[in-house]
Amino acid sequence: MRRLFTAPRRNAATALMLAAMAAPALTERALAGPADNEIRIGNTMPYTGPASAYGVIGKVMAAYFDKVNAEGGIRGRKINFISYDDAYNPTKTMEATRKLVEEDNVLFILASLGTNTSQAVHPYLNSKKIPQLFVASGASMWDQPREFPWTMGFLPSYQTEAHIYSQYILENHPRSKIAVLYQDDGFGKDYVKGLKDGLGGKVPIVAEAAYKVTDTSIDAQIAKLKASGADIFMQFTTPKFATMAIKRNAEIGWKPVHFLASVSESVSAVMAPAGLENGEGIMSAMYRVEGEDAQGAGPAAFREWSAFMERYVPSVSKSNGQAVYGYLNSRLIIEVLKNCGDDFSRENIMKQARSIKGLQIPMMVPGIQINTSASDHATIEQMRMMRFTNGHWQFFGPVRSGIDPGTVSESFKTLFKYGTATKRDLANQLNANTVSLMTGSFGSTYAQMGADLASVLDNGTALRILPVMGRGSVQAVADILLLRGVDAGIVRKDTLAYLDRKDFAKDIRNQFVYVAKMFNEEMHVLAPKSIASIRELDGKTVVVDLPDSSTFVTAINVFDRLGIRPHLIYQEPRLAVDMLRKGEVDAIVAIEGKPVQWLNQINDRNLHLVPVDYAKPLQEEYLPSKLSSADYPNLVAEGGSVETVAAEAVLASYNWAPNSDRYRRLSLLVDTMFDKVAQLQRPPFHPKWKEMAPRATVSGWTRFKAAQEWLDRNMPLPAGAAVSAASGAALSPSAPAAALAPQDPLYREFLEWRASRAKASTNR
Numbered sequence: 001m002r003r004l005f006t007a008p009r010r011n012a013a014t015a016l017m018l019a020a021m022a023a024p025a026l027t028e029r030a031l032a033g034p035a036d037n038e039i040r041i042g043n044t045m046p047y048t049g050p051a052s053a054y055g056v057i058g059k060v061m062a063a064y065f066d067k068v069n070a071e072g073g074i075r076g077r078k079i080n081f082i083s084y085d086d087a088y089n090p091t092k093t094m095e096a097t098r099k100l101v102e103e104d105n106v107l108f109i110l111a112s113l114g115t116n117t118s119q120a121v122h123p124y125l126n127s128k129k130i131p132q133l134f135v136a137s138g139a140s141m142w143d144q145p146r147e148f149p150w151t152m153g154f155l156p157s158y159q160t161e162a163h164i165y166s167q168y169i170l171e172n173h174p175r176s177k178i179a180v181l182y183q184d185d186g187f188g189k190d191y192v193k194g195l196k197d198g199l200g201g202k203v204p205i206v207a208e209a210a211y212k213v214t215d216t217s218i219d220a221q222i223a224k225l226k227a228s229g230a231d232i233f234m235q236f237t238t239p240k241f242a243t244m245a246i247k248r249n250a251e252i253g254w255k256p257v258h259f260l261a262s263v264s265e266s267v268s269a270v271m272a273p274a275g276l277e278n279g280e281g282i283m284s285a286m287y288r289v290e291g292e293d294a295q296g297a298g299p300a301a302f303r304e305w306s307a308f309m310e311r312y313v314p315s316v317s318k319s320n321g322q323a324v325y326g327y328l329n330s331r332l333i334i335e336v337l338k339n340c341g342d343d344f345s346r347e348n349i350m351k352q353a354r355s356i357k358g359l360q361i362p363m364m365v366p367g368i369q370i371n372t373s374a375s376d377h378a379t380i381e382q383m384r385m386m387r388f389t390n391g392h393w394q395f396f397g398p399v400r401s402g403i404d405p406g407t408v409s410e411s412f413k414t415l416f417k418y419g420t421a422t423k424r425d426l427a428n429q430l431n432a433n434t435v436s437l438m439t440g441s442f443g444s445t446y447a448q449m450g451a452d453l454a455s456v457l458d459n460g461t462a463l464r465i466l467p468v469m470g471r472g473s474v475q476a477v478a479d480i481l482l483l484r485g486v487d488a489g490i491v492r493k494d495t496l497a498y499l500d501r502k503d504f505a506k507d508i509r510n511q512f513v514y515v516a517k518m519f520n521e522e523m524h525v526l527a528p529k530s531i532a533s534i535r536e537l538d539g540k541t542v543v544v545d546l547p548d549s550s551t552f553v554t555a556i557n558v559f560d561r562l563g564i565r566p567h568l569i570y571q572e573p574r575l576a577v578d579m580l581r582k583g584e585v586d587a588i589v590a591i592e593g594k595p596v597q598w599l600n601q602i603n604d605r606n607l608h609l610v611p612v613d614y615a616k617p618l619q620e621e622y623l624p625s626k627l628s629s630a631d632y633p634n635l636v637a638e639g640g641s642v643e644t645v646a647a648e649a650v651l652a653s654y655n656w657a658p659n660s661d662r663y664r665r666l667s668l669l670v671d672t673m674f675d676k677v678a679q680l681q682r683p684p685f686h687p688k689w690k691e692m693a694p695r696a697t698v699s700g701w702t703r704f705k706a707a708q709e710w711l712d713r714n715m716p717l718p719a720g721a722a723v724s725a726a727s728g729a730a731l732s733p734s735a736p737a738a739a740l741a742p743q744d745p746l747y748r749e750f751l752e753w754r755a756s757r758a759k760a761s762t763n764r
Contacts, residue, residue: 356371
């Protein structure tokens, strides 16, 4: 447990008085460390400056802690509340906060006011592990427990509040036009973001006008907003400017449906100075009751509140909403401190602050509870709408939550909206049109292609693509054949051929069909520069990925066809680089679509990509390809290239009967995917989509019937024409091979290579 330093105590009223006077330095007594019988709490507050109306919060908090001290304190410890005036200036906030932490030795910072001011000390307090509790600001940044575990807000976030206004507008004014006045800082912009997110574009915002806290007039902003023709006015302002806006609206006779930010709803500080009659009908939302609302608060709570105000802070009106705020914040921290037991370490105080469950504080709107956790630092997330009527705020409607998943998720909206019977129908519909697609391991080309398909093809209940992470081509074949619910998968053509040749999957040519050739995957062989060709791997130790992977099959197939007999190591290629550098293995093989991310991160002058000769034994199942310096600038010399081979990846499925439901699902996938190939071939989708050619054939295998029917309808071939297996380009029987050049670069490379081989053979 952290021990406090011993020192004489200064009471809350004295500390507040010193702060309000903006004393340049503390007395020697005040600078002493805290005593074991006190709890020092730090605070900054704008007692002067443009936001001075909020200074009431600090005064009421100091008074409440005097009350607690008079009643014996917390487990015998008195509260020493030290509050400094920062004039709503972030620079002064930083200076005052450093003094509180480094000279006054406060245990934590409580309820300091302002978004920009509190943000100025946000990183500092977290780096020092000083709790920054119940910040008097509704900025959403206070609920970031991962990044800032020592900070918590108190107010419903400004975005949460704006979501509630959005809910009300969508329900009651769906055909309106909105104008927004906001403070030009994080405070105002948070409100605007929340409003736009909540509206989701369903009700237009036709005008926005910002003001700065140093402005002396907002007449120009109000004139602009009125001229927009908006019939709803959203006012995200602090008290001083709220008063100015309400007055100005009355002066120019603009009477839109008017919403006022909760931070400026104070009757005494805003509504009365603006003219009670001018505020008639304005709406806001609130989590607490008004200071003179005996009925809303309840008899017992109102008596306790009134007695406190009359005895400890009689100079502040009970109708001042900021007074109620100070009261609630003080009561909340007292609950936290009571739960600390005898452990008043900063760690335990923070632990108790984020362990509040179902707490209802007197003077809060009935039905609103405080709940926090280690992953949720948003103290209050509910509010209730209210309207200013006859000089008072009156609540109406239900308690609303500003955290509504229905506003961001169509699925949640559907689930929450409909009853059980409809949900059952929806479940049936979702299942009926969901296609499960087996892809590859995390980060693989297959996995990225599957994600792209889901992004482009998903269409609510009409079609949903469900990519499933797999282990590679061999496992994908097994999953398509055996795993319940798998409709299709991305596999390698050479994997299917290998299984067929070895008779590992009996009659596989009849059980499997292909939908389309997807793309080519290049063979990468990474090794020390001492290894000049793939044939030099004979007898060497080579990493070939896991036994279920596509790389594994292609590697052993290529080695087998070339008569190379290496010692195989089964490890993920990206995890074997250190083994290669240490000499524990001689090479790493990876067959993936170029460029491979982990290979691009290698910058080792002792390593290179080994050429793979397109020898005759490989020509039946593979295509010639190259790895260029553009693909791998760290491994291939500038302007150079490395010869290699490419394996074909295909979208395949089980050969479902045409009258089956699985056939219908795949037909739905085919129709939608083929229609959107052009979209998939544009950024930001994987560049390998550019190699997809729906009409390209996969030699020796049968195309899925519905896919062939789609091609016959939409991409018919001229009479007597054939199709390039490489790209799907139409080949006229009378056309010379050179005619393919514009459409089919890979096939052209193959022809050039074959011609050069033939020439070399003739010259021998």
